[in-house]
Amino acid sequence: MTSFGIRIARLASLMGLVGVTSLVTARGAEARFHLHLRGSTPADGATISSAPPNIQLFFSERPEIKVTTVNLVDGGNANVALSAPRLASGADTAVVVDVKAPLAAGVYTVKWSAMASDGHVQRGSFGFTVAGAKH
């Protein structure tokens, strides 16, 4: 290879490196601005003494409700019946699902999937415990 050729090759590899670095930076910035879950009721990790009538998910921005899914599974990974998700009245970044029958004592996991107006689908899960009846 001529010295000119080597210089071109070095330049190309340097540009490749810069390209990868800027791609990683862009992905990091994008991740920060995606829709994300800011909180919930019951809160992640909470132990509650009575079965919740509904589950509320508080997002960083309004999700597209028609493609929002919320599933609840018990400690045995069995699905628990919920209503379809709806936006909370007066807070369109909050999603509510009704729990159709009172939850027995035990551990539960909420699994959600939501899409923001930018078209990116985000998923997550959190858990809570319904404490047994106290005597």
Ligand SMILES: [Cu+2]
């Ligand atoms: Cu996004």
